[in-house]
Structures are given as structure tokens and as C-alpha cells.
Amino acid sequence: MLRFIVQRLLLLPVLLFVFSVVVFILIQAPPGDFLDSYLATLASSGSSVDEAQVVALRQQFGLDEPVHIQYLRWMEHILQGNLGLSLEYQRPNIELIGERLVLTVLLALFSFVFTWAVAIPAGIFSATHPHSGVDYIFTVLNYIGVATPNFMLALILMWVAYSALGLSVTGLFSPEFIDAPWGWARFVDLLKHIWLPMIILGVAGTARLTRVMRANLLDEMTKPYVVTARAKGLSEWRLVLKYPVRLALNPLVSTIGWYLPQLFSGSLIVATVMNLPNIGPLLLRALTSQDMYLAGSILFIYCFLTIVGTLISDILLALLDPRIRMEGAKA
Amino acid sequence: MNAPAPLLSVRNLKVQFALDEGVVRAVEGVSFDVYPGKVFGIVGESGCGKSVAMKAVLRLIEAPGRIVAGEILWRRKPQGGPGSTQEEVVDVTRLDPNGSVMRGLRGAEMALIPQEPMAAFSPVHTIGDQIVEAIRLHQAVSPREGRRLAVELFKSVGMPMPEQRLDAYSWQLSGGLRQRAIIAMALSCNPRLLIADEPTTAVDVTTQAQVLRLLRQLQQERDAAIIFITHDLGVIAQVAHDVLVMYLGLVMEQGPVNAIFHAPKHPYTQALLRSIPTVQSTPREPLPTISGSIPHPFNRPRGCPFHPRCPQSMPGRCDAATPELQAVGPDQSVSCFLYQTAEAKA
Ligand SMILES: Nc1ncnc2c1ncn2[C@@H]1O[C@H](COP(=O)(O)OP(=O)(O)OP(=O)(O)O)[C@@H](O)[C@H]1O
Ligand SMILES: [Mg+2]
Numbered sequence: 177m178l179r180f181i182v183q184r185l186l187l188l189p190v191l192l193f194v195f196s197v198v199v200f201i202l203i204q205a206p207p208g209d210f211l212d213s214y215l216a217t218l219a220s221s222g223s224s225v226d227e228a229q230v231v232a233l234r235q236q237f238g239l240d241e242p243v244h245i246q247y248l249r250w251m252e253h254i255l256q257g258n259l260g261l262s263l264e265y266q267r268p269n270i271e272l273i274g275e276r277l278v279l280t281v282l283l284a285l286f287s288f289v290f291t292w293a294v295a296i297p298a299g300i301f302s303a304t305h306p307h308s309g310v311d312y313i314f315t316v317l318n319y320i321g322v323a324t325p326n327f328m329l330a331l332i333l334m335w336v337a338y339s340a341l342g343l344s345v346t347g348l349f350s351p352e353f354i355d356a357p358w359g360w361a362r363f364v365d366l367l368k369h370i371w372l373p374m375i376i377l378g379v380a381g382t383a384r385l386t387r388v389m390r391a392n393l394l395d396e397m398t399k400p401y402v403v404t405a406r407a408k409g410l411s412e413w414r415l416v417l418k419y420p421v422r423l424a425l426n427p428l429v430s431t432i433g434w435y436l437p438q439l440f441s442g443s444l445i446v447a448t449v450m451n452l453p454n455i456g457p458l459l460l461r462a463l464t465s466q467d468m469y470l471a472g473s474i475l476f477i478y479c480f481l482t483i484v485g486t487l488i489s490d491i492l493l494a495l496l497d498p499r500i501r502m503e504g505a506k507a
Numbered sequence: 508m509n510a511p512a513p514l515l516s517v518r519n520l521k522v523q524f525a526l527d528e529g530v531v532r533a534v535e536g537v538s539f540d541v542y543p544g545k546v547f548g549i550v551g552e553s554g555c556g557k558s559v560a561m562k563a564v565l566r567l568i569e570a571p572g573r574i575v576a577g578e579i580l581w582r583r584k585p586q587g588g589p590g591s592t593q594e595e596v597v598d599v600t601r602l603d604p605n606g607s608v609m610r611g612l613r614g615a616e617m618a619l620i621p622q623e624p625m626a627a628f629s630p631v632h633t634i635g636d637q638i639v640e641a642i643r644l645h646q647a648v649s650p651r652e653g654r655r656l657a658v659e660l661f662k663s664v665g666m667p668m669p670e671q672r673l674d675a676y677s678w679q680l681s682g683g684l685r686q687r688a689i690i691a692m693a694l695s696c697n698p699r700l701l702i703a704d705e706p707t708t709a710v711d712v713t714t715q716a717q718v719l720r721l722l723r724q725l726q727q728e729r730d731a732a733i734i735f736i737t738h739d740l741g742v743i744a745q746v747a748h749d750v751l752v753m754y755l756g757l758v759m760e761q762g763p764v765n766a767i768f769h770a771p772k773h774p775y776t777q778a779l780l781r782s783i784p785t786v787q788s789t790p791r792e793p794l795p796t797i798s799g800s801i802p803h804p805f806n807r808p809r810g811c812p813f814h815p816r817c818p819q820s821m822p823g824r825c826d827a828a829t830p831e832l833q834a835v836g837p838d839q840s841v842s843c844f845l846y847q848t849a850e851a852k853a
Binding site (some may be wrong): 202217263370399400401403404405406407408409410419422423496497498499502 | 565606610611612613614615618619621622623625627628629630631632637640641644645648676678689692727743
């Protein structure tokens with residue numbers, strides 16, 4: 177087990193290097209660079225910059241240097257931990273990303289907990305009462321949950337919260353806390369706001385997870401070990417929770433790792449609609465203005481989280497399933 | 508002569524599965540008695556309802572299956588404390604399958620050795636966990652004591668290295684060892700009845716002999732009754748005292764093992780016996796097989812279910828009505844019109 181984790185950790189830097197190259201190539205791929213799009217924006221607003229200034233700026237940003245030098249510079253910043261300077265904002269990327277990243281991860285965690293806390297019990301109930309009234313109700317709710325685009329759900333729920341409860345539910349903080357330093361009061365304020373985006377971002381995943389849990393558990397319930405356990409005289413609830421549920425959860429655990437990156441990218445429209453200060457809108461802005469170090473750093477963190485997420489899933493799966501754990505020990 | 512009372516008495520048991528495609532009549536009126544200390548063999552081709560009948564006894568039939576008729580009378584262990592000898596007969600079909608009374612019987616008084624030894628244990632729990640659980644369900648013992656009892660059980664079924672094997676997972680054991688582990692679990696609470704559903708089908712011949720020897724020995728030591736299910740008549744001849752021959756959910760013939768093997772009455776039993784290879788049979792001669800195949804459960808033939816394949820079928824009679832089970836000798840009975848007595852014919 178320990179060996180398995182160490183192996184994975186040793187692989188981490190290699191993967192990160194590969195990803196950093198890929199990310200860099202991707203953000204370099206669109207024609208032009210930050211200055212070109214900056215100049216285009218200026219031109220469309222009527223002002224212009226003379227040629228000498230452009231050359232000076234290009235030099236200052238290092239955009240005139242060969243690609244591999246640019247990459248090395250970026251790497252240097254990443255290794256130093258400040259992730260380079262944003263071209264557009266002229267601030268260290270780490271400052272721009274920092275808090276938004278924390279909020280994104282928090283939001284992901286909250287909607288993850290929401291998803292599992294709702295979907296697993298619902299899936300278990302559906303599978304142990306197949307074709308019952310409640311099962312049908314869950315099924316219909318699940319289809320609605322999967323089929324409703326989450327930005328629409330966001331608009332509907334925001335409208336309901338506003339018109340029925342008189343709550344203004346955009347953003348993650350009340351105005352007085354937006355720029356306040358972290359503290360207990362700010363955290364409580366966050367909790368007051370985060371529940372709605374948590375539900376909105378969690379609904380589709382909850383619906384899908386409920387279906388998968390139901391299907392997995394129904395499948396496990398027909399296995400002979402369930403009959404053996406019943407034949408012992410075990411009560412039905414204890415039996416279901418101890419044996420088939422445990423086995424039905426295994427394949428789900430391996431999807432935990434995808435959750436974070438998915439929320440990272442999937443929440444962009446909701447974040448825009450609800451004015452959430454998370455990382456999605458920042459990435460979009462960075463990509464459109466070709467602020468390549470900012471966009472690259474966000475994508476790089478994104479890859480990092482994906483790898484870490486996968487590692488966590490693998491470890492969880494190994495903890496839960498001795499067949500995988502022992503396989504790892506042999507290797 | 509004072510005949511002992513049966514431990515289990517099944518009367519006219521019917522089990523059906525209501526599927527979308529139609530109703531599967533898996534068990535269509537089966538009656539038999541199992542006596543303490545005896546091995547009761549049930550034979551029949553695949554799909555004739557052996558496992559379903561046993562699951563009905565344990566009340567393990569799952570939807571869409573249902574016991575639609577019959578009684579399953581079980582003589583319970585004396586309930587009134589250590590001194591009491593008052594045995595009580597319960598009709599298992601009237602109990603709630605998941606109620607506390609039924610759960611108190613399952614595992615404690617009647618235990619199952621399931622048909623699929625490969626998948627009978629959960630692959631993510633250790634074998635010890637699952638056996639100690641069975642022990643502690645019916646006996647008030649500490650986890651430590653439970654584990655000690657499990658080690659004892661493993662020794663009694665001849666499991667080498669019992670301590671290590673308790674901490675193993677089922678997929679780490681060979682087929683034979685797994686079968687022993689399952690037998691150990693079934694024996695964990697000293698049941699009065701052990702239902703062994705084809706305990707020797709999934710293992711090789713040497714292991715098969717070991718398992719048979721083990722079961723016979725355990726039965727003698729503990730004086731338990733065993734229902735032994737198989738489609739191998741050779742195995743039945745080795746272990747059983749009494750035999751029941753089933754076909755498509757019905758009893759064809761029933762009697763002491765000697766009578767069934769030396770004086771089989773029903774054409775189906777005779778055909779089954781002819782199809783066992785013996786030392787005397789000519790090498791490279793094809794064994795006689797039963798002509799035709801088992802009908803699909805949705806279209807059971809009218810009348811005697813065996814008549815389309817029966818060499819002695821009497822048109823107009825066998826395809827018209829189902830023969831009743833009838834005595835043809837001491838303890839032997841058969842359901843076939845060939846043996847209907849005169850007054851029954853009239
Ligand atoms: N869960 C179920 N749903 C529908 N039909 C079933 C179910 N279980 C059993 N049956 C049907 O009941 C009949 C008897 O099955 P059973 O398992 O008792 O056969 P068996 O005599 O044990 O055969 P084998 O020797 O193969 O184990 C079969 O026709 C089978 O298709
Ligand atoms: Mg069977």
C-alpha cells in the first residue's frame with residue numbers, strides 16, 4: 177500500500193512536466209500574442225499606440241524571445257511559486273488566482289458532499305425498493321436533474337430565492353465581506369451564500385450518481401454472497417449496508433478524483449450568471465485576452481488537481497477493495 | 508415401533524416466478540419428510556426446481572418469486588431454556604421471511620451450503636469476518652471468543668493453517684478450501700439441518716471425495732440432518748439414506764436409497780440410472796441418454812411432465828392428467844400411471 181502511494185508520488189513530477197509542456201504549447205497555439213489582442217482592443221476603442229512603444233512593450237514582456245526561453249521563464253516562476261506575472265493585470269498570478277482557487281475548491285467540496293449525501297441514500301433506497309412509488313419519483317427527479325442545464329437552474333433558483341425569500345443570492349459574500357480578510361465572520365458569511373451554488377452545481381451530479389448507485393446496487397443484490405448472508409440470518413438492513421452497498425460503492429469511489437476538475441470547468445456559466453468569484457471567469461478572461469502566463473498557470477493548476485484527484489481516488493479504492501490493494505502489493 | 512417425528516415436513520409446496528414473459532412454475536407441488544440424523548438426497552436435471560425448493564424452506568425466495576401453496580413444517584429446538592424439551596412445530600411459510608423468528612431459524616437451526624462456492628463470500632471482507640459474524644449472530648459471545656470458535660470450526664473441517672485462512676479473502680483460496688470454508692460457516696451454529704446445494708459440483712474429483720467424507724463425518728458426529736442436492740446419482744448412492752427424484756418441479760419417485768437404485772419404478776428414474784457410467788459398461792459405447800430435452804419452463808407439457816420423453820408413455824392417459832404420488836412398497840412411492848392401483852383407475 178505504502179509502496180503504491182510512493183510510486184504514484186514519484187510519478188507526479190514527471191506527469192506535471194509533461195502537462196506543463198502541453199499546456200504551454202496549447203496557450204501558444206492561437207495566432208498572435210497578448211500585445212496583438214491588447215492593441216486590437218485599444219484600436220477598437222479609438223486609441224492607438226506607436227510602433228516604438230509596441231516594440232518596447234514586447235521586449236518588456238519577453239514576448240520577443242524564442243518560445244523555449246519563454247517556457248523556461250514560466251517554469252522558473254512556477255518553481256518559485258509565484259506563477260509569473262499576469263500581462264494584463266501586471267500583478268503576480270498567484271495573487272490573482274489564490275483566493276479564487278480557494279473558493280473554487282471549497283465550492284467543489286461542498287457540492288461534492290451534497291451530491292454524495294443525497295445520491296447514495298437515494299440510490300440505496302431505490303435499489304432496495306425497485307419499482308416502488310418512491311423509486312419512480314426518484315427516477316423522474318433524476319431525469320429532470322440531468323436534463324436541466326445548471327445555468328437555467330441557477331436563474332430559476334435565484335429568482336425563487338429573491339421573490340419568495342427576499343434574498344439576494346448572487347456572489348459568495350455579502351458586499352461588506354468581499355474584500356475583508358479571512359476570519360470567522362467572513363467564513364460564516366460564506367456559508368450563508370454557498371448553499372445555493374452548492375445545490376445548483378450538485379444537482380446534475382446527484383441525479384447521475386443516484387442512477388449509477390441504483391444500478392450498481394441492484395446488480396450486487398443478485399450476487400450469491402447476498403444469499404449467503406441472508407442464509408446466516410442477518411437482518412436485511414445490516415446485510416445490505418455491509419455487503420452489497422460496500423461493493424456497489426467501489427466503482428463510484430474511482431470517480432471522486434474527476435470531480436474537482438469537472439467543477440472547475442463546468443461551473444463557468446453558472447459562475448458568470450451568479451457572479452461567483454471563482455476561477456472559471458478568470459480563466460475565460462485570461463484566454464480571450466491571451467494573457468498567456470495567467471491562462472497557463474490556471475490550466476497548470478487544473479492539471480495538478482486532476483492528478484491529485486486521481487491519486488486520491490486510487491488510494492481510496494485501494495483502501496476499500498483488497499483485490500486492488502493486494503494487486504498493488506504484488507506489483 | 509415408534510417412528511421418529513420428522514424434522515422437516517414439506518407438504519404440497521408450490522413456488523412460482525411471475526415474470527413479464529409469463530409464470531415460471533418452478534416447484535409444482537412437492538412433499539417430503541426429512542428425519543434427524545439422516546441424509547436426504549434430491550436428484551434431478553438442471554432447472555427442475557431443486558434449489559428453488561430449498562430456498563423456499565429457508566424463505567430466501569426473492570421477488571418475483573413467491574410460495575403460492577403448501578406448508579413447510581419445521582420442528583424447532585426447545586425454546587424454553589436449558590431444561591425444556593418441548594419442541595414446537597412452526598409452519599415456515601407463515602413466517603415473515605425477514606422477521607426475527609425466521610432469522611432465528613436461518614443459520615442457527617437450518618443452514619445452507621450454497622450452490623456457487625466461488626461467489627458465496629463477499630470478496631472485500633475477510634472470510635473470518637464473515638464466519639465470526641455468523642457465529643455472533645446466534646451466540647452471545649465476544650469477538651475474541653467468536654474468532655476462537657471459528658478457528659475450531661476450521662480445524663473440524665480440516666482447513667490447513669486455520670488462523671491465516673481466517674484473515675484471507677475468499678479469492679485467495681483454492682476451490683476445495685473455499686468449499687471447506689463455506690461448510691465451516693454453515694456449521695457455525697450447530698444447525699439441525701444442513702442444506703447442501705450441489706456441494707461437489709464445482710470441485711474436482713479428489714476434492715469431491717474429501718467433501719463427501721467430511722459431510723458424512725460431520726453428520727455422524729453432530730447428528731444433524733442433511734439435504735443433499737445433486738444431479739449426480741453416483742454421489743447420492745454414496746451418501747444418502749433416502750432419495751427424492753424431481754422432474755420439472757414435481758416428485759417423480761421417492762424412497763430409500765436401496766429401493767431407488769435396485770428397484771426403480773418410474774421410467775424417469777430408470778432412465779437416469781441407465782445414463783450413469785459403470786465399470787461394467789462397454790468402453791466407447793455411447794451411454795444411453797434420455798431422449799428429448801427438458802421442456803422450457805413456460806410451456807410445461809399437460810399431464811405427466813415427463814410423458815413427451817417417456818418410452819412407456821400411454822397416450823390418452825399420461826398427457827391428460829398428472830398422476831398422484833402413490834405408495835409402491837415400504838417407504839417407496841412413485842407418481843406414474845403404470846403403477847396406479849385398480850381402485851385408483853376406476
Ligand atoms: N429468480 C428467478 N427468476 C425466474 N425464474 C427462476 C428464478 N430462479 C429460478 N427460476 C426458475 O426456476 C426453475 C428451477 O430452478 P432451480 O434453480 O431450482 O433449478 P435447479 O434444479 O437447482 O437446477 P441446477 O441443477 O441447475 O441448480 C428454473 O426453470 C429456473 O428458470
Ligand atoms: Mg440449483
